Amino acid sequence: MLRDTECGEPRVSDVSKTITLAGWVNRRRDHGNLIFIDLRDRTGLIQVVFNPKTNEEAHRLAENLRSEWVVQIRGEVVKRLDGAENPDLPTGDVEISASELIVLNPSKTPPFEIRDDIEVDDNTRLTYRYLDLRRPKMYANLELRHRVVKLMRDYLDERGFLEVETPILTKSTPEGARDYLVPSRVHPGQFYALPQSPQQLKQLLMVSGVDRYFQIARCFRDEDLRGDRQPEHTQLDLEMSFVEQEDILKLVEALYIWVTEKAIPGVQLQKPFPRMSYHEAIERFGSDKPDLRYGMELCTLSDLAEDSGFGVFKTVVGGGGTVRAFTAPGCGDYPRKTVDELTEIAKSSGAHGMMFIALSNEAESIDALEPDHIRSVIKSHVELDTIKAMANRAGAKPGDLILMIAGPSGVVNTALSNLRGEMARRLDLIDPNEVSYLFVLDFPLFELDPVSEKWGAMHHMFSSPRPEHVDMIETDPGAVIGQLYDLVCNGIELGSGSIRITDREIQERVFALIGYSREAVEERFGHLLRAFEYGAPPHGGAGLGIDRLLMALTGQNIREVVAFPKTQTAVDPLFEAPSRVEDEQLEELGIVVRETAK
RNA sequence: GGCCCCGUGGUGUAGUGGUCUAACACGCCUCCCUGUCAAGGAGGAGAGCGGCAGUUCAAAUCUGCUCGGGGUCGCCA
Numbered sequence: 172m173l174r175d176t177e178c179g180e181p182r183v184s185d186v187s188k189t190i191t192l193a194g195w196v197n198r199r200r201d202h203g204n205l206i207f208i209d210l211r212d213r214t215g216l217i218q219v220v221f222n223p224k225t226n227e228e229a230h231r232l233a234e235n236l237r238s239e240w241v242v243q244i245r246g247e248v249v250k251r252l253d254g255a256e257n258p259d260l261p262t263g264d265v266e267i268s269a270s271e272l273i274v275l276n277p278s279k280t281p282p283f284e285i286r287d288d289i290e291v292d293d294n295t296r297l298t299y300r301y302l303d304l305r306r307p308k309m310y311a312n313l314e315l316r317h318r319v320v321k322l323m324r325d326y327l328d329e330r331g332f333l334e335v336e337t338p339i340l341t342k343s344t345p346e347g348a349r350d351y352l353v354p355s356r357v358h359p360g361q362f363y364a365l366p367q368s369p370q371q372l373k374q375l376l377m378v379s380g381v382d383r384y385f386q387i388a389r390c391f392r393d394e395d396l397r398g399d400r401q402p403e404h405t406q407l408d409l410e411m412s413f414v415e416q417e418d419i420l421k422l423v424e425a426l427y428i429w430v431t432e433k434a435i436p437g438v439q440l441q442k443p444f445p446r447m448s449y450h451e452a453i454e455r456f457g458s459d460k461p462d463l464r465y466g467m468e469l470c471t472l473s474d475l476a477e478d479s480g481f482g483v484f485k486t487v488v489g490g491g492g493t494v495r496a497f498t499a500p501g502c503g504d505y506p507r508k509t510v511d512e513l514t515e516i517a518k519s520s521g522a523h524g525m526m527f528i529a530l531s532n533e534a535e536s537i538d539a540l541e542p543d544h545i546r547s548v549i550k551s552h553v554e555l556d557t558i559k560a561m562a563n564r565a566g567a568k569p570g571d572l573i574l575m576i577a578g579p580s581g582v583v584n585t586a587l588s589n590l591r592g593e594m595a596r597r598l599d600l601i602d603p604n605e606v607s608y609l610f611v612l613d614f615p616l617f618e619l620d621p622v623s624e625k626w627g628a629m630h631h632m633f634s635s636p637r638p639e640h641v642d643m644i645e646t647d648p649g650a651v652i653g654q655l656y657d658l659v660c661n662g663i664e665l666g667s668g669s670i671r672i673t674d675r676e677i678q679e680r681v682f683a684l685i686g687y688s689r690e691a692v693e694e695r696f697g698h699l700l701r702a703f704e705y706g707a708p709p710h711g712g713a714g715l716g717i718d719r720l721l722m723a724l725t726g727q728n729i730r731e732v733v734a735f736p737k738t739q740t741a742v743d744p745l746f747e748a749p750s751r752v753e754d755e756q757l758e759e760l761g762i763v764v765r766e767t768a769k
Numbered sequence: 770g771g772c773c774c775c776g777u778g779g780u781g782u783a784g785u786g787g788u789c790u791a792a793c794a795c796g797c798c799u800c801c802c803u804g805u806c807a808a809g810g811a812g813g814a815g816a817g818c819g820g821c822a823g824u825u826c827a828a829a830u831c832u833g834c835u836c837g838g839g840g841u842c843g844c845c846a
Contacts (some may be wrong), residue, residue, distance in 0.1 A: 204803045238797095293838060294838055295780080348844085519842070520842070667846095
């Protein structure tokens with residue numbers, strides 16, 4: 172071993188011990204005849220002092236040290252001089268009086284400083300990811316992730332779950348997301364697909380009698396990237412036989428409470444997890460993944476708006492749209508510029524615009540509002556009494572700002588939900604120590620594609636309808652509620668699950684509604700349906716994103732909680748992937764690349 | 770695929786038609802310095818403003834295209 176102690180370890184109790192450390196030079200402070208360096212490894216920082224009176228040779232060598240050099244240091248742990256302690260460091264009461272210095276490896280000056288409190292362009296960080304990961308914050312993210320996954324494994328192992336690996340090279344099932352394809356050399360012209368999730372495989376494992384399965388599973392989807400989406404992500408995939416929805420919810424809840432409380436000591440958690448229906452979530456928050464750490468719930472003003480006679484409102488509501496709003500407390504004095512910023516957010520969420528009603532805090536109450544107390548474009552079009560009624564319904568008080576969007580309900584909800592999040596950040600309403608889980612239940616099983624006017628599965632086509640809704644599959648598909656649930660954390664959708672269909676007849680009716688021909692079903696799902704003919708146990712489960720959970724727990728984006736992520740254009744700047752390959756490789760695969768551009 | 774923001778020494782920013790062969794902070798280099806820990810002091814090097822094409826007497830600044838990063842709508846069962 173090149174060391175016997177790690178940098179974060181020495182304490183006053185170690186004083187007078189001679190130890191050997193190894194690590195990176197975090198910083199050098201050269202006082203001429205006295206040189207300090209902060210030595211860093213993943214465990215922390217320790218100050219090393221080079222004094223020519225202690226060891227002239229070591230001091231002379233230390234003059235050459237620079238940031239990020241890798242060194243081995245032997246020395247005595249000594250108590251720091253009175254008043255020279257550093258309370259910011261756990262090791263700050265002691266220092267190492269160096270008697271020997273060995274340079275294990277010098278370093279070029281890094282492209283950015285290895286510190287937590289700097290902002291560097293993502294491309295630069297990813298190009299030098301190995302340096303970026305030296306930052307304590309990034310190491311802490313890796314460590315937390317490790318701990319979370321280990322806790323999941325431990326918990327599920329204790330309860331009889333079996334971790335089973337499923338293939339990465341599998342078959343394309345071309346609905347849902349785009350697949351990543353892998354060409355087959357042995358079968359030229361044919362392709363494997365990387366799994367979008369192990370969904371069908373885990374259901375087969377249930378038929379196999381595995382009973383309780385889980386996997387920390389990599390999933391691949393070739394869709395556009397976001398701050399919360401990477402081309403590959405990891406999910407906790409689990410499935411259980413002989414269970415009902417409540418059994419899965421209970422297990423997931425207990426598991427996530429255990430993991431969160433163990434991984435983040437002192438966390439504030441609401442137990443049991445709140446539950447609400449999909450319908451309620453949309454009504455109250457305009458989102459199926461609401462963040463419950465703050466209020467500002469939405470209200471619907473369509474009826475008041477339509478009766479007001481204001482042309483914009485009439486057009487929207489008459490055209491089947493809606494008018495909804497929420498109140499930002501204490502923001503009635505927002506200047507034009509700030510409101511314009513909010514309007515931009517509404518527009519980038521798809522809304523045509525945003526209306527507001529700013530209420531002066533000089534009014535005694537909503538009922539006592541005078542026209543002078545109100546700033547709003549609708550003021551000259553809408554009766555004062557109607558504005559008061561709107562303010563009352565929105566729960567506004569004098570001094571508040573009501574944000575209002577009119578349009579198709581989907582757009583209105585998206586925009587208001589985004590604005591609600593923005594206001595929570597602006598008003599600093601989020602307690603960073605709070606982790607807020609939520610089960611969203613009772614999702615509709617089918618949704619109508621407004622363009623094609625075809626019914627599609629909201630989740631996937633193996634999710635079971637409520638038994639009492641089976642008869643509506645053909646007559647009123649939109650009203651069929653599934654045994655389907657989402658787990659949400661701090662406004663982030665962690666994932667979803669369901670009780671699966673194990674009844675051949677119901678499965679065929681679902682396929683029929685979605686418009687799959689018998690041939691298409693056989694081609695895509697024949698293997699699964701055949702398996703179900705050999706005694707499939709009732710089963711259900713969930714797939715819950717690990718990256719998303721880490722995002723929620725750290726409050727950072729997905730690129731911060733993945734060791735080697737890709738940019739928004741799905742590029743890895745470190746490896747420069749994707750890349751062209753040798754002609755011979757293509758030849759072997761029987762692939763000819765058609766040159767379009769470049 | 771659409772829309773929005775950003776791109777200036779190694780890093781982060783300022784400069785938004787001429788006074789800019791570009792300013793500041795950190796970093797880097799040299800020298801001084803025995804108690805610093807964002808050490809301090811003195812001095813110094815380092816970019817021609819992502820790229821291309823325009824507009825203009827004059828472009829880091831304006832326009833178009835393009836490349837790269839980020840956000841967002843669509844998309845992501």
